[in-house]
Amino acid sequence: MQQTPWWKKSVVYQIYPRSFMDANGDGVGDLAGITSRLDYLQELGVDVLWLSPVYKSPNDDNGYDISDYRAIMAEFGTMADFDTMLVQAHRRGLKIVMDLVVNHTSDEHAWFVESRKARDNPYRDYYIWHDPVEGHAPTPVQSCFSGSAWQYSPETGQYYLHMFSKKQPDLNWDNPKVRSEVFDMMNWWCQKGIDGFRMDVISMISKPSAFFLPENGQYDTTNGPHVHEYLQQMNREVLSKYDLMTVGETPGVTVEEAQKYAGNDTRELNMVFQFELMDVDAGKYGKWGDGTFRLSDVKRIFSKWQDGLHGTAWNSLFWDNHDQPRCVSRFGCTDTPALRVRSAKMLATCLHFQQGTPYIYQGEELGMTNYPFTSLTECRDIEAINAYHELVDEKGEIAPEDMMRYIRRSSRDNARTPMQWNSSKNAGFSTGEPWIPVNPNYTEINAEAALADPDSVFHYYQQLIRLRHELPVITNGTYTLLGPENEQLYCYIREDKTQALLVLCSFSKGTTEFAVPERFGGSSLLLSNCEEPELLGATVTLQPFEARVYSLQK
Known part of the structure; x- marks a missing residue:
């Protein structure tokens, strides 16, 4: 029988280095700060640390604009600091996954500095250039950060493409020299001993030809004509040579496309991030509004991916990350301290019993909330x-x-306020002035208080992580949704040949009734975020934001 890959049983913890821990008092988190908190992460029980970019960058987009892939941003420390962190993480059984940002670079990267100098520069075709059309941008395609995705460069009288900030020019992946440069850089990091890559907007690296035609009305930047060809080449030349975890950020991906990116036999990536859930409360102006979500839509989206990838590809599971607001503020309840804690545990339960690799974003294990901007x-x-x-x-x-x-x-800034370590000044994040304000609720919500409280969100996450490591049904079992139209309860069954789990999660501010499937009548309580008896009747009454998991041995 084939052994289950380690990344299928792992739990990932995402670190946003700028906001995690500042060791030198300049108000910016750094690598030495991460190293100083590795014992905390080991105690939590996670397996993998994913670092948002730590490379040299002018910081137009908080490090996602890279000017040198083989150097560390000065604010974060030195390469020696990185090497120390890597060694110390590995000593604690923690793996390190780097953020790979290769759809674009910084406009201060040496390649682009050369590229913009002249049309015949050897680096010209490392990026995407186009003549003006009737004195204007070549096409009306818009940047993801507002405004045109084309920036005029007076040096050569052409426009370059930037799907994000104008200081983030898109690389031309159709140029084999670009691919060779990227693969060489990836091999360099792998030889250092890192354990994988999270690949930023990797579904955008191949631009459709119609993208450059002014008369074309559609400018879909994702899942271009050569994206799978390029990722298979990446796998052959880099990924297959090491024991890595790879996850692609793939906005706009469908289940069918995900099966290509992360299929069992496609030789591309291990798993993908898809963002369908992140738009569940969008409105006229996208994320900017007062939109609310329907629980039936949340369940439909989760279930579509649970069913669609089961046995064919692998899911990534997350409620939030560095680009999303805090999940307890968005999907839970922060009306009272008790409901914040309970709903944070409920959201964790709902996610961590599904099939896939779960991601915890820093502070999520404390129930950190949005900032009151x-x-x-x-x-x-x-x-x-x-x-x-x-x-x-x-x-x-x-x-x-x-x-x-x-x-x-x-706002994305909700996720980027400093990690709340204790109740001292600046939440123990820094002795200096933090680069972004600290959430004023840090005196109540912090790691020191959570570690001292056996009923804290932190200790609940410890239990979830332990259960994932211990119970094969969580990794391999089937998924069956119960009550898809119920707008208060999210309930499902995970099942394999030896065990069945009944997962009950209330998203309601009131009490709710649930009719228990008859075969679970003799099951035992495995986990709960409230005090409840262990025996299960024909119906149960769930308290606001209550979560329970029952286990039935076969």
């Missing part, structure tokens, strides 16, 4: 700042106070 001056995220100026200042479509409410609800 009142002014744009508190924001650091280019996406939120650009959207404010466009929708409020330029178009006048949203009132300032409404936009600030939307930022409090949806």
Whole structure:
């Protein structure tokens, strides 16, 4: 029997280095800070640490604009600091996954500095250049960060493509020299001893030819004509040579496409991030609004991916990350401290018993919440700042106070406020002035308090991680959704030949009744975020945001 790959049984913890721990007091998190907190992560029980970018960068997009892939950003420390962190992590049984950002570079990368100099420069075709059309940008395609995706370069009279900031020019993956440079760099990191890559917007590396035709009405940047060819080449030349975990960020991916990216036999990636759930409460202006989610839609999306990839590919499981608001503020309840803790545990239960590799975003294990932004001056995220100026200042479509409410609800900065370690100044994150404000609730919500409280969200996550390591049914079992139209309860069954789990999660502020499937009548309580008897009757009454898991041995 083939052995289950280690990454299928692992739990990943995402670190946003700028906001995790500052060791030198300059207000910015760093690699030495991460090293100082490895014991905490070992105690939590996670297996893998995914680091958001730590490479040299001018920081136009918080490190996702890389100017040197083989150097460390000065604010984060040195390569020696990285090597120390890697050694210390491995000593604790923790693996390190790097963030690979190769759809684009910084405009300060040496390749682009050369590329923009002249049309006949050897690096010209490392990027995507186009002549003006009637004196304007070649096509009306828009950047993901607002405005045109084409930036005019007066040095050569052409436009270059940037699907994100104008300081993030897109690489031309159709150029074999670009692919060779990227693969060589990846091999360099693998030989250092890292354990995998999270690949930023990897579904965007191959641009459709129609993308460059002015008369074309559709400009889909994802799943281009050569993306699978290029990833298979990456696998042959890099990934297959090492024992790695690979996950592709694939906005716009379908179940069918995911089976190509992360299929059992496609020789591309281990798993993908898909973002269908992240749009579940979107409105007229996308994330900027007062939209609410329907639980039936949440269940439909999760179940589509659970069913669609079972036996054919592998899921990534997450509620939030560095690009999303805090999950307990978005999907749970922060009305009272008790409901915040209970709903944070419920959300964790709902996610961690599904099939796939779960990702915990830093602070999620504490139940950290969104920040109460009142002014744009508190924001650091280019996406939120650009959207404010466009929708409020330029178009006048949203009132300032409404936009600030939307930022409090949806801004990426909500995830980027400093990790809350203790109740001392700046939440123990830094002795200096933090680069972004600390959430004022750090005196109540912090790691030190959580470690001291046996009923904390932290200790609940420990139990979830332990159960995933111990119970094969969580990794390999089937998934069956119960009550798809119920707008209060998310209930499902995980099952293999020896065990069945009944997972009950309430998303309601009131009590709810659930009719228990008859065969679970003799099952035992495996886990709960409330105090409950172990025996199960024909029906159960769930308290607000309660979660229970029952186990039936066959």
